Amino acid sequence: YQPLMDAMGRHMETTYRARPLLAFEVTDAPSRSHEVPSPYDRRQPVGTVQWTTKPQAEQALDAAWDAFPRWEATPVAERAAILRRFADLMETHLAELMALCSREGGKLLTDGIDEIREAVDFCRYYAMRAEELFAEPTRLPGPTGESNELVMGGKGVFAAISPWNFPVAIFCGQVVATAVAGNTVLAKPAEQTSIVAHRVVELLHEAGMPRDVVQLLPGDGPTVGSVLTRDPRLTGVVFTGGTDTAQIINRALAGRDHAPLPTLVAETGGMNAMIVDSTALPEQVVADVIQSAFQSAGQRCSALRVLYLQEDVADRVIEILDGAMAELHVGDPRDLGTDVGPVIDEDARQGLAAHIDRLKGEGRLLAETRLDSAHTGNGTFIAPVAFEIDGIEALEREQFGPVLHIVRYQAGEIDRVIESINARGYGLTFGVHSRNESFADEIAKKVRVGNVYVNRNIIGAVVGVQPFGGQGLSGTGPKAGGPHYLLRFATEKTVTVNTAALGGNASLLALGD
Ligand code: UN1
Numbered sequence: 001y002q003p004l005m006d007a008m009g010r011h012m013e014t015t016y017r018a019r020p021l022l023a024f025e026v027t028d029a030p031s032r033s034h035e036v037p038s039p040y041d042r043r044q045p046v047g048t049v050q051w052t053t054k055p056q057a058e059q060a061l062d063a064a065w066d067a068f069p070r071w072e073a074t075p076v077a078e079r080a081a082i083l084r085r086f087a088d089l090m091e092t093h094l095a096e097l098m099a100l101c102s103r104e105g106g107k108l109l110t111d112g113i114d115e116i117r118e119a120v121d122f123c124r125y126y127a128m129r130a131e132e133l134f135a136e137p138t139r140l141p142g143p144t145g146e147s148n149e150l151v152m153g154g155k156g157v158f159a160a161i162s163p164w165n166f167p168v169a170i171f172c173g174q175v176v177a178t179a180v181a182g183n184t185v186l187a188k189p190a191e192q193t194s195i196v197a198h199r200v201v202e203l204l205h206e207a208g209m210p211r212d213v214v215q216l217l218p219g220d221g222p223t224v225g226s227v228l229t230r231d232p233r234l235t236g237v238v239f240t241g242g243t244d245t246a247q248i249i250n251r252a253l254a255g256r257d258h259a260p261l262p263t264l265v266a267e268t269g270g271m272n273a274m275i276v277d278s279t280a281l282p283e284q285v286v287a288d289v290i291q292s293a294f295q296s297a298g299q300r301c302s303a304l305r306v307l308y309l310q311e312d313v314a315d316r317v318i319e320i321l322d323g324a325m326a327e328l329h330v331g332d333p334r335d336l337g338t339d340v341g342p343v344i345d346e347d348a349r350q351g352l353a354a355h356i357d358r359l360k361g362e363g364r365l366l367a368e369t370r371l372d373s374a375h376t377g378n379g380t381f382i383a384p385v386a387f388e389i390d391g392i393e394a395l396e397r398e399q400f401g402p403v404l405h406i407v408r409y410q411a412g413e414i415d416r417v418i419e420s421i422n423a424r425g426y427g428l429t430f431g432v433h434s435r436n437e438s439f440a441d442e443i444a445k446k447v448r449v450g451n452v453y454v455n456r457n458i459i460g461a462v463v464g465v466q467p468f469g470g471q472g473l474s475g476t477g478p479k480a481g482g483p484h485y486l487l488r489f490a491t492e493k494t495v496t497v498n499t500a501a502l503g504g505n506a507s508l509l510a511l512g513d
Contacts, residue, residue: 007095012103012334016047018198020056021205023063023212028055036195039106039342040332040379046103049194051219057227060215064157064184065233067212072154072182076134079180080127086207087123090116093203097168100196105167106342108333111296114460118169121463122481123176129486130180145500151493154182155263156235158489159228161249163241164344165299167193168200173480174238175214181489183235185214188225192344194218221245232256236263243268243473265488267475269398270301270428272458273421275443278312278411280433286320289404291457292431294328294384297340298402302429302451302459306392306405308417314408321386322367330383331375340369342379343401349380352401359387366406392424418446428470431458450474
């Protein structure tokens, strides 16, 4: 028996070497190694990653294409069993995966535990759904002398393009969902978190996933992503990340000649709002706002970006929020006393800092957390901050970090507020805090989003319980961790048989037809 924290301590020291995990021996010259820094201390590299070369990506597509018919014909119970063994292995390796989420992704250890838990849940949930949906053909009614069946199959070869903010959970969710539905998968992890992805795919192969069914192609969008998305053999893409990137992928898939009509399952950005009316409890509101806006340093697509406060409660909520934000500790994510870790890299830090400087320059600061340079000197940190703005339309783009925007509204303006939230075009998460039940119900109905949360925080959707995903600029659906997700990766074949013909007593009328 080794206590979790102790086991994790050992994995904090290892230097990793990640590389493409392909179905074949690599014969071309390997690409240059990229060093992966820790977001909390850029002087401490986690290890190195060898990126996939263009010829390797093309050869990986060949291998995935060849493997597809055999994998699709593998009984679904066998495919699901691999997912279950993989889930067990991730639990066994919890300490190492948590340590890597922290070192490479800058995640708090508690966020790391949630993350591995979610990955395990995805595996077990999709294994169960695959067996329910695909084990037996569905028999459909028909006239005597005829049988009708709906037979489910895979679609082909998928690219799974995943984000750095959930480098295990979303990465695994995409890969196992596409694979268990009968497809072969080329997984391209985010550049920032290739090392943990490499470790996860090693475990997946150890669990019995054939090496030509799931291959790992670390690299950047221009070299790996675009080779895959331009190739006519690629059946579809499952993607989580920015709306702009989803649009680039969509255009690449649509622009191919002699290619099947593509499947794109995208889960993208949000401009998530919460409405607080005068009947809400200010202390509870603040507790939920702090979590929604600043947990994971605000680097969740579900995070709260725009808080609408009714004028009667606005001052009170802002006063409590100011006090709560002053108490937050920003620092090393491995330290159990830390509330907010770093943002992912220097590009992210600079983008957020520019937005913050602009709003500060306009005199719109309401509250901020202090940054202690003794704890943050060598990393890419942004302290939580709250600004007043005039409305959601004032935000040009999603700010993916611990930046909260607050808008005051009058009771009579609520319809206009909902209209402007809907008009912004995103539709991911949304919250309402009110003790007036009919007000909350009415708002929940009017707002066009994927996940509505009433009187609680708006992050942390649970697999199988709160299916997650948005609409409009926020994604295509179906929802991850929901009952219909696997169907998007499957084909349906209707097989109609004249059973009378087989029995030799077909009616003359039927023959005449
Ligand atoms: C994302 O940040 O890309 O509900 C989506 C949640 C998570 C969000 C994941 N499932 O907070």
